[in-house]
Amino acid sequence: MSSSDLQAPTSTTIATASAAAARKKPFALRQIIDHVVLIAGSLFMLVPVLMAFFTSSHTDVTVHTNGLQMTFGGHLAENYYEAMLVPGGFTKTVDGMRMLMNSFILGIGFSVGKIIISMLAAYAIVYFQFRFATLAFWAIFTTLLLPLEVRILPSYEIVQGMGLVNTYTGLIVPLIASATGTFFFRQFFKSVPNELIEAARIDGAGPVKFFIDILVPLSKTMIAAIFIIMFVFGWNQYLWPTIMTTDESFFTLVRGIKQILNVFIGAQIPEYGQAMALAIVAMVPPVLVVVIFQSWFVKGLVESDK
Amino acid sequence: MIKSQFKSPLFPYLLLLPQLSIVVIFFYWPAAEAIRSSFYLEDPFGFSSTFVGLDNFRDMVSRSDYVATAEFTIIFSVIVTFFSLAIALLLAVTADRVLRGASTYKTLLMWVYAIAPPVAALIGIMMFDTLVGPIAGFFQALGWNYQLGTNRFDTAFAMIVISIWKQVPVNFIFFLSGLQGIPKSVQEAAAIDCASSTRRFWTITFPLLAPTGFFLLIINITYSLFDTFGIIDVVLKGEPGNNPVTLVYKVFLDGFRGNDLGGSSAQSVILMILVLILTVFQFRLIERRVHYN
Known part of the structure; x- marks a missing residue:
């Protein structure tokens, strides 16, 4: 002023x-x-x-x-009923329930996997002194630079070469290869007061005990916030599931949208009702999670993108 | 402040092992592979490949469809970024000001964040459908013969509107939290000094929101370049035909449909360089943002 x-x-x-x-x-x-x-x-x-x-x-x-x-x-x-329980229509062999289940497997598998892996990595980076610490830090954080879309073709070929096409592992694990979660937990761990680790040491607690008994309970809210963000992110994946799953029994609801369109082209009277029913079912779980846990969600989003 | 740290010869490596192995196998390996194959020409059956230096890049920039795609991508990104930021800013400033119903508005304006881009696009192409869509019907009533999927401009219009619709909630959340981060004392001082609320906005609130705005600018450019893939794929129903596509969609088309591995990789490398530049900007802005806080 x-x-x-x-x-x-x-x-x-x-x-x-x-x-x-x-x-x-x-x-x-x-x-x-x-x-x-x-x-x-x-x-x-x-x-x-x-x-x-x-x-x-x-x-x-x-x-x-x-x-x-x-x-x-x-x-x-x-x-x-037609969209969820009767196989056929948009897909030939699976019904909407199967796709709903696959969406939950992808959403939960992705978020839980990512939280575990990134918490462990962030714990090592913040709380340990070791040789190559800086190298490990940069190796992990460089992944923030390139989204999956720009390396999609070689990623597909590598995963295909490992025989992971049409498996849940091939669907979920490659998506975890980005450091957003690790970055988030690193920020949080750095804000945890130093006195806690001093006190734990005086009491004779080792690194495993400190992690399980002190750090994890302390991170509860953070874990919840990041779970919500990651669940929505995993549930909403489209490109990777589209190229990774050709077998209908692995289709997620969002992947199934592509199938709806294939049937729409050249249909006399497209199945509008069923298509919209699937669209609604595909959005209800992530929308409910975001609306019910709104404050955690906003906190997680705003903090994690910093 | 330096953290007290544990010393252990092996344990930290054990903790890092899962993350590092995933990152190496599913990030560094494919990224290196993309860069390598951008310098090679693979025969159509995938049996052999020849080193061709920068030929793939030269080919790419000399092809008119690549240039047209790049041009469309720029126009698309600028329009989507501008409108989703502008609408979100207007809504956030207004939502920050009202007293009654603030939390209801907040929920109503942010929940679309949770909808997947292709699901949003499926609803979008129904709204814009030439036969059953109310928006197309409205345009037709106004005398605009709106044809989704057959007219280039009309298809691009639908892509842009759906992309904006999907991105407004994210921007709204960040702008609102930025506004709520402005100290009450500053706002009160501004209210005393400056009677006109429009002037107050442009001279006090807007500059204070600038760090959030710059940060969102990068986020939005990245969104319109990459995350709109699902929207574009659904609007085009997987068959681009004569319709415009973005650069990321072209990487996918040439790589998976055209089987042009070298050309697709060269395009990937160009996009990688673009993202690197954006991310370096973003990191510098983050540092600034931390300073402001």
Whole structure:
């Protein structure tokens, strides 16, 4: 703030008082505008998804002749039953339940694997003195530089060469090869007070005991926050599952979207209802996790991207 | 502050072993392989490859479809980044100001973060569908003969709108937490000094949000370059035809469909260099952000 702003307190006080008086009426208007902006924003986010939901309660013929729907039709159970429990339709051999299960395996497997591996690595980096510590640090953190998309073809060939196509290992493990989790835990461990490790040492606790009895309980909130972020990230993976799984029994819901499109092309009347039902099922678990654990999620997101 | 540390000859290596082995096998090896094969020309059956130096790169930049793709990628990234940041900033500033219903608005404006890009795109192509989509219907009623999938411009329009829709929540979360990080005392001082709330925003709030904004700028460029893959693939229904694609999508197309390993790798290497530059910027900004805090 410049010094000129502070020179004439009396004139500014008067100006504020008169401005406040003048603003009395537009103030209410301003609040109304604020709410209009926020409601418009919320509708922008909400309406497409609501429309997908309502459309999933109508028959394909209704949608085909009248367009997407914004009212509730009577065929909700039918569409969801077909999409979730009857193999065929978009995929030939698996039903939606199988894809739902695969999505959970990918989401949970990815997040748990990543948390364990990155906590161990971050523990070594922050709490140990060893030769090559700097080298290990850079070797891990360089992975933040390149997203999977730019090395997708060689990654596929390597994983294929290991015979891991159409396996859960091939689906999950290569996705863990990035240091976001390690970076996050390293930041957190560095903020843990030094006195704790001193006290643990005086009490004769070794590195394993210190980790399990002190550091892990202390990291509970952090673990929860990163679990939410990673679960959503893993659940929503598309490119890697698309090239890694050709066997339908390994399809996730998000991977299954591609199958929906393949059936849509050249269909007389596309199965709109089932497609929208699968889209809704594919978004419900990650959306619920984010909404229910909103404060942890926001904390995890804002902290981890620092 | 230097941490008290344990000393143990083997234990830290044991702790690092899982992470390091995954990183070496699934990161360094493929990255090195991408760089290596960008200098080689592989015959179509994959039996042999010849060292061709920079030929793949020369080929790439001289091909008109690569140049067109690069141009589209730039336009796409600029529009998506600009609008998703601008809309999110407007919403965050407003949500930070209202007293009633603030937490409800916050939830309503951020939950779309959890929706996968291809799922968002599936709903998007329904909304923009020439036959059943209400948005396409609206445009047609206005006299714009909107044709998703057959008209280049119309397809690009849908890709851009869906990409913005998917990215607004992330930016909103970061802007809002940035706004809430501005100390109350600063805001009150500003309110006393400056009656016009518009001026207050541009002279006080906006500069204080700048570090968050720069950081988000990099995040958004990275998003429009890479994370929009799922959106583009679904909007194109896997068949680009005459429609525009981004550089990352072209790497995928040439590598997996065209079987042009060398050309695809050369494109990957160019993208790697681009990401490296962006990340170096990002790290420098992070340092600045830490200083501000």
